[in-house]
Amino acid sequence: MTAKGKDVLHVGIDLGTSRSSISASSGERHVVDSYVGWPVDMVARKVVKKPILFGREALENRPMLDLHRPLERGLIKEGSEKDEAAVRELLKHLITMAGGGEGKKVQAVIGVPAEAMRVSRQHLRTAVKGVADALMIVSEPFAVAYGLDALLHTMIIDIGAGTTDFCVMNGRYPTDDDQRTLTHAGDSVDDQLMLLVRTRHPEARFTVHMVREWKERKSFVGEPPQPVVVTIPVKGKPTEIDITAEMKKACESLVGPLAETMLDLLSRVDPEYQERVRNNVILAGGGSQIPGLAAALERALGEVGGGRVRAVDDPVFVGSNGGLAVALDAPEGDWEMLPG
Amino acid sequence: MEDLRKLKREMVRQAVRENVELLEGRPPSALRRARPLRRLAGAAALVVVPLAVFASVNAIGHAPSAGPEVVVVPVRPGATPEPSLESVPWPRPRTIDPTVFRLSVGTVVIDPGHGGSDPGARTEDGLSEKSVTLDVALRLKALLEGASYRVVLTRDADRQVPLRERARVARESGGDLFVSIHVNSIPRPDGGGVETYYLGPTDDPAVRELAGSENLGSGYSLADFRSLLESVYVDVRQSESRRLAGAVQERLVSALRPVEPALADRGVKSAPFVVLIASEMPAVLAEVSSISNGEEARRLAEPAHRQRIAEALAKGLTDFAERVGRSGRG
Known part of the structure; x- marks a missing residue:
């Protein structure tokens, strides 16, 4: 039973380039890597024993699949029907995991990068048509702010895989002027790291998936907490390589662009409230957990009077929890105007 | 509370x-x-x-x-002597939305793909990509000049021009928009259609292969290419290029569908083509047909069809130019 009736399941979904999460009014929470794969032929279909695979399972079986990571920099890849289908399947999968599809009416709030809101709202809305009985799309940083009750004099910096979204919450629903999207995000760190390691060790063999895993386990900004040593096949032989310098350089590539955008947005805030916003900068998304990043951004704020930057405690679900909060707060009459 | x-x-x-x-x-x-x-x-x-x-x-x-x-x-590509850690430049921030300014479009750079000893894709009966792209480019030049744009061609004859040189011409001519014209070759019997690319990464193996093939003989060293790749992620032009690609693709499809009802709209895509990275202005690469598709190759041999393609490109470019604040010079 939900707060609004036993037959309705409210869900908040964070549709991310790298991972997508769902929080449901039933209490269910799930996260899945944003990969969708279809078996390439009947033989593959027999081997994987499923018509469609998601997340880690899809990634692990990728040689047998037509694998799609359907979002690119937070946007559904334009012109690709297969990627649109992958987004729909991913959303349906999340909703099923959360208990939808059992005769319940599903009312969903989907958080997407601010850039997606700005550039291809109609495209996105069409692509996700039919995944729920009623559907609302909001910008991801707004969902984060809503879930944290951080709606006034706050700046949200949501560092995802494809994009970093900035949003100043000043007591009104955010407009374009309150938001920014940068493509300096998790994927760009992966690409930098890959480039740097490949430059230093051209003989080493590794994939972007390995690089992503190194980053998720060993990223840092500033002084390294410990040397970053990884094992990479070199001429077929597993070899330990110290990539501390490369990791530092790749992770710190985020700092300059993030600091500049943060200060630029801050300079547009009503001067009366700038100090309050400076002291309420919240980092969300997977990138928020990079050790030393919040401190580096605080140092940048030092140039304009100082401030406080903190990372959310639950980066995986903070966006979907916010979406769920919006879903639960929307009056039933409003949902009737938003057919899925 | x-x-x-x-x-x-x-x-x-x-x-x-x-x-x-x-x-x-x-x-x-x-x-x-x-x-x-x-x-x-x-x-x-x-x-x-x-x-x-x-x-x-x-x-x-x-x-x-x-x-x-x-x-x-x-960061402008430059020679990087050693592949050291320090040789990889810092990415520069991309925070400015150019649409806040009333930008004007006065000069269009047209880049006919391939040329000289590089024929590009070919049909068995001798139709080559290099001749189609040059013919369409010359027609497009005439159309744009008729609309009072200044036009610069990266090649105006059947000669080979490295991608690096094409990018230099584009930069030094003070171009506002860059369109590279190509013809696709899709190794499937039913493969065909039109698609338009703007600069960006891709994880589509087919697009990677296409970009690799078009980047061949670019004139850039590996060290240069590293610097070029850096700019993929910091490029202030990307959103402009995506809009330009959308305008061009829309016009190509709407102009060619009436004569080729089965024409596939392969959409707007991103890919790391060297010529787009290095040109330093809103830039797109249009694959205006597929020479490997029998029906499309037959039409490409017709001057009227090439004129149709040129007109579609001109309309796409002017649509975009009008959207950013100006419809022509003079």
């Missing part, structure tokens, strides 16, 4: 309204840009963002900046 509840109610109401507007096909009011006065103020704020902003960024570890430049351009 009551204030917070009221605030949340109001924001949910606005979120719902924005979604309803979207369903009704209206531009959502909450996401429209602010009033003109405010936009002007925004542009002014961009100009006067204080040195302190840059100083703060530099304090964290950036290379020194020459000053408070407003429009940040990608």
Whole structure:
């Protein structure tokens, strides 16, 4: 039973380039890597024993699949029907995991990068048509702010895989002027790291998936907490390589662009409230957990009077929890105007 | 607490309204840009963002900046002698939305793909990509000049021009837009259609292969290419290029579908083509047909069809130019 009736399941979904999460009014929470794969032929279909695979399972079986990571920099890849289908399947999968599809009416709030809101709202809305009985799309940083009750004099910096979204919450629903999207995000760190390691060790063999895993386990900004040593096949032989310098350089590539955008947005805030916003900068998304990043951004704020930057405690679900909060707060009459 | 509840109610109401507007096909009011006065103020704020902003960024570890430049351009590719850690430049920020300025389009750079000893894709009966692209480019030049644009061609004859040289011509000519014309070759019996690329990464193996093939003989070293790749992620032009690609693709499909009802709309895609990375202006690469498709190859041999393609490209370019503030010079 939900707060609004036993037959309705409210869900908040964070549709991310790298991972997508769902929080449901039933209490269910799930996260899945944003990969969708279809078996390439009947033989593959027999081997994987499923018509469609998601997340880690899809990634692990990728040689047998037509694998799609359907979002690119937070946007559904334009012109690709297969990627649109992958987004729909991913959303349906999340909703099923959360208990939808059992005769319940599903009312969903989907958080997407601010850039997606700005550039291809109609495209996105069409692509996700039919995944729920009623559907609302909001910008991801707004969902984060809503879930944290951080709606006034706050700046949200949501560092995802494809994009970093900035949003100043000043007591009104955010407009374009309150938001920014940068493509300096998790994927760009992966690409930098890959480039740097490949430059230093051209003989080493590794994939972007390995690089992503190194980053998720060993990223840092500033002084390294410990040397970053990884094992990479070199001429077929597993070899330990110290990539501390490369990791530092790749992770710190985020700092300059993030600091500049943060200060630029801050300079547009009503001067009366700038100090309050400076002291309420919240980092969300997977990138928020990079050790030393919040401190580096605080140092940048030092140039304009100082401030406080903190990372959310639950980066995986903070966006979907916010979406769920919006879903639960929307009056039933409003949902009737938003057919899925 | 009551204030917070009221605030949340109001924001949910606005979120719902924005979604309803979207369903009704209206531009959502909450996401429209602010009033003109405010936009002007925004542009002014961009100009006067204080040195302190840059100083703060530099304090964290950036290379020194020459000053408070407003429009940040990608790092220009240069020779990087050693593949050392330090040789990989810092990515530069991309925070400026060029649409706040009334940009004008005066010069269009047209790049006919391939040429000389590089024929590009070919049919068995001798039709080559290099001749189709040059013919379409010359027709497009005439159309744009007729609309009072200044036009620069990266090649105007059957000669080989390295991609590096093409990019240099584009930069030094003061071009505002860059369009590279190509003809696809899709190794499937039913493969065909039109597609338009803008600069960006891709994880589509087929697109990677295409970009690899088009990047061959670019004239760039591996070290250069590393610097070029850096700019993929910092490129202030990307959103402009994506819009330009959308305008071109839309016109190509709408112009060619009436004569080729089965024509596949392969869409707007991103890919790391060297010539797009290095040209330093909003840039697209249009694959205007597929020479490997029998029906499309037959039409490409017809001058009238090539004229149709040139007209579609011209309309796409002018659509975009008008959208950013100007429809022609003179």
